[in-house]
Amino acid sequence: LWMLDNDIMLLKLDRPATINAAVDVAVLPDVDAPPLPNLSTCTVSGWGVTWVFGYTLSSDLMAVDVVYFADCWQFYYFRATSNMICAGSYNGGKDSCQGDSGGPLVCNGKLEGIVSWGIGCGYSFYPGVYTKVRNYLSWINLTTKNN
Numbered sequence: 001l002w003m004l005d006n007d008i009m010l011l012k013l014d015r016p017a018t019i020n021a022a023v024d025v026a027v028l029p030d031v032d033a034p035p036l037p038n039l040s041t042c043t044v045s046g047w048g049v050t051w052v053f054g055y056t057l058s059s060d061l062m063a064v065d066v067v068y069f070a071d072c073w074q075f076y077y078f079r080a081t082s083n084m085i086c087a088g089s090y091n092g093g094k095d096s097c098q099g100d101s102g103g104p105l106v107c108n109g110k111l112e113g114i115v116s117w118g119i120g121c122g123y124s125f126y127p128g129v130y131t132k133v134r135n136y137l138s139w140i141n142l143t144t145k146n147n
Helices: 073-079 133-146
Strands: 041-046 062-069 084-088 104-107 110-117 128-132
Touching: 041 110, 062 104, 084 110, 110 133, 128 133
Parallel strands: none
Antiparallel strands: 041 062, 041 104, 062 084, 084 128, 104 110, 110 128
C-alpha cells in the first residue's frame, strides 16, 4: 500500500518575489467558501511531459482544462484520502503528467489543488490526484503568520 497523503509544503523566500507576467501569487480559497461543485471546470498547468511516454519536459508552460471530481474514492479506493481531490477527463487525454508535480490546479480563480500523483497520464477513468488545498488553509495561515 502506498499513499501520498499530506503532499504539501511551504517555502519561505529570502526576499519578496518580483510579480510580473511570469510570476504571480496564488489566491487561496476562502475558509468559509462552499464546497467546490462536482464536475467543475478547473485548469492545471506545468512544464511536465505532454504524454505518458515522453521524456522531455516542455520548454513552454502548458495548461489544460480538466474536470474536478469531488470523490477520488470512486477511482482509487483505499489509496485516496479526504486530503485528495481528482481532476481529469472520463474520456482521458487531459491530465497533469511527470514534471508537473507541485503545480497548481486552479478552479474559479482559486488554488484548489496541488499536483500530487496519478496512474499514468491522461488515462480514461484514472484522473490526476491533487492535494486538497482547502484542508490545509488553517495550517497555511498559521505557518505564514508565525514565520
